[in-house]
Amino acid sequence: MTASLSSSVYPFDGARETLLARPIPRVLSIAGSDPSGGAGIQADLKSIAALGGYGMAAITALTAQNTVGVSAVHVPPAPFLRQQLDAISADITLDAVKIGMLGDAAVIDQVRSWLQEVRPAVVVLDPVMVATSGDRLLRESAEQALRSLLPLAHLITPNLPELAMLLGEPEAEDWAAALDQGKRLAAEYGNTVLVKGGHLPGPECPDALVNTTGLLSRDVIEVSGPRIVTPNSHGTGCSLSSALATVQARTGDWEASLREVKPWLLGALTASEYLRVGQGNGPVHHFHHLRQAASPGAFAAKLWNAAAPELESIYGLEFIQQLQSGELPERDFNYYLAQDAIYLNGYSRVLARAGALAPTEEEQLFWARASQQCLEVESELHRNWLSTRPVPTGTGPVTKSYVDHLLATSASGSYAVVLAAILPCYWLYAEVGQQLHGAYVEAGAPADHSYAEWLKTYADPDFAAATRKAINLTDAAAIAASDAEKVAMMEAFTQSCRYETAFFDAPRLFV
Numbered sequence: 001m002t003a004s005l006s007s008s009v010y011p012f013d014g015a016r017e018t019l020l021a022r023p024i025p026r027v028l029s030i031a032g033s034d035p036s037g038g039a040g041i042q043a044d045l046k047s048i049a050a051l052g053g054y055g056m057a058a059i060t061a062l063t064a065q066n067t068v069g070v071s072a073v074h075v076p077p078a079p080f081l082r083q084q085l086d087a088i089s090a091d092i093t094l095d096a097v098k099i100g101m102l103g104d105a106a107v108i109d110q111v112r113s114w115l116q117e118v119r120p121a122v123v124v125l126d127p128v129m130v131a132t133s134g135d136r137l138l139r140e141s142a143e144q145a146l147r148s149l150l151p152l153a154h155l156i157t158p159n160l161p162e163l164a165m166l167l168g169e170p171e172a173e174d175w176a177a178a179l180d181q182g183k184r185l186a187a188e189y190g191n192t193v194l195v196k197g198g199h200l201p202g203p204e205c206p207d208a209l210v211n212t213t214g215l216l217s218r219d220v221i222e223v224s225g226p227r228i229v230t231p232n233s234h235g236t237g238c239s240l241s242s243a244l245a246t247v248q249a250r251t252g253d254w255e256a257s258l259r260e261v262k263p264w265l266l267g268a269l270t271a272s273e274y275l276r277v278g279q280g281n282g283p284v285h286h287f288h289h290l291r292q293a294a295s296p297g298a299f300a301a302k303l304w305n306a307a308a309p310e311l312e313s314i315y316g317l318e319f320i321q322q323l324q325s326g327e328l329p330e331r332d333f334n335y336y337l338a339q340d341a342i343y344l345n346g347y348s349r350v351l352a353r354a355g356a357l358a359p360t361e362e363e364q365l366f367w368a369r370a371s372q373q374c375l376e377v378e379s380e381l382h383r384n385w386l387s388t389r390p391v392p393t394g395t396g397p398v399t400k401s402y403v404d405h406l407l408a409t410s411a412s413g414s415y416a417v418v419l420a421a422i423l424p425c426y427w428l429y430a431e432v433g434q435q436l437h438g439a440y441v442e443a444g445a446p447a448d449h450s451y452a453e454w455l456k457t458y459a460d461p462d463f464a465a466a467t468r469k470a471i472n473l474t475d476a477a478a479i480a481a482s483d484a485e486k487v488a489m490m491e492a493f494t495q496s497c498r499y500e501t502a503f504f505d506a507p508r509l510f511v
């Protein structure tokens with residue numbers, strides 16, 4: 001009893017797998033290749049992956065095309081396509097199949113006989129005939145053969161010229177006429193038709209699922225959407241049909257699938273401007289929803305925005321202005337140095353903790369070295385700066401709070417959160433140091449400046465390089481972090497930024 005239970009609860013277990021929803025549907029695209037990557041199998045594979053599926057591709061035809069047009073089409077021998085299809089279906093259970101460009105009647109015949117044998121659970125047919133550029137992707141002589149494929153599809157996704165051609169009628173000129181044609185095509189072949197509004201003018205761009213056999217909750221399910229003003233719509237039909245096949249394999253519900261896919265496609269059209277691919281009708285951005293998370297530097301930029309007001313406050317502090325002009329009372333400077341030495345000791349422990357949590361040996365080494373260098377700077381402070389000055393002993397309240405915050409974060413936070421807490425000490429210090437050193441050099445590096453020796457320490461290129469590395473490591477950790485972790489990172493970072501300001505202001509308050 002125990003043994004059979006434990007084997008049957010595993011979701012991908014043998015015979016039970018067809019009864020359970022597929023979390024990662026296995027989706028085959030039978031389509032032509034677009035080497036520019038915006039349409040055809042390239043768009044299909046991206047769309048399938050973007051919607052969470054595992055994509056496969058059997059290539060029907062090779063096109064030479066870009067965003068401007070199609071310059072050549074090569075259709076390999078149709079029996080070889082059959083070999084591709086047989087190789088896949090002999091080994092892999094297909095949760096959905098999407099069919100796109102077929103090229104000619106011989107290819108269509110092979111696909112039809114394979115479909116009749118394999119009977120995939122979900123078949124979406126995009127009856128590709130002519131590209132938006134006006135170039136033919138299906139021989140005119142193959143149009144009748146294409147009609148013979150329609151009864152084998154569960155969903156047909158023609159654009160308006162294709163819908164008209166399949167019915168042998170003129171193209172619909174408005175949405176009502178398009179829906180009417182969709183109903184007649186669905187009734188003729190007993191399946192569901194997706195009527196698409198892409199080829200009509202106006203501010204709205206609706207799509208509608210049409211089925212007159214009672215398969216849907218209503219004969220026509222319209223999903224509205226705005227028309228995105230963009231020159232980039234290359235491959236929208238391919239992307240939509242393969243995305244629908246993928247989501248349908250997961251949900252088993254056409255309406256739910258269209259409601260999930262339509263906003264994704266709108267996002268892909270909207271974000272297409274970031275791609276800058278080609279000079280004509282460019283591709284859509286299939287992975288727009290991953291853009292923020294995966295884009296290197298994006299989280300660091302957010303952190304920087306959060307730090308900006310704090311940096312402003314630091315530059316406004318009397319301590320910083322007097323340090324820059326050389327008018328800072330010596331007792332304030334001494335207090336600052338003494339607190340810095342205490343702080344560095346605590347900070348070194350937190351850096352060591354980052355090393356302990358680091359996911360790679362390289363990062364471990366970076367933080368371990370940083371921890372050691374921190375102790376070296378601390379002893380340098382004692383040896384060269386503090387030994388000859390009357391300095392107050394004891395930990396000041398700001399130093400105590402800042403170190404407590406860092407230690408608490410390092411005790412309970414993840415690697416990413418610890419890095420976010422550590423970063424302001426690098427980043428703000430490096431920025432302030434650069435500003436102070438720059439102003440000192442601009443003033444002609446006066447040798448009689450009371451803090452000339454100290455200001456020169458700010459020009460250390462190794463510290464600047466270490467700061468850049470710390471920023472990059474924090475940014476990379478954010479890319480891998482969960483949403484909750486990112487929130488915790490931002491909190492830890494902004495808290496440390498506040499302490500950086502308070503640290504520079506502490507001599508004014510506590511001396």
Ligand SMILES: Nc1ncnc2c1ncn2[C@@H]1O[C@H](COP(=O)(O)OP(=O)(O)O)[C@@H](O)[C@H]1O
Binds near residue numbers: 159160197199207229
């Ligand atoms: N400018 C646009 N704004 C919003 N959606 C669009 C736009 N152009 C096309 N679509 C959508 O892209 C999909 C493909 O539509 P369509 O252009 O009609 O087909 P095809 O790409 O096969 O010619 C549909 O979901 C349609 O609503």
Ligand SMILES: Cc1ncc(COP(=O)(O)OP(=O)(O)O)c(N)n1
Binds near residue numbers: 032040128131137
């Ligand atoms: C190889 C290949 N297949 C299909 C198309 C047509 O793409 P589609 O998404 O229908 O629309 P447009 O890109 O023509 O707007 C293609 N161009 N190439």
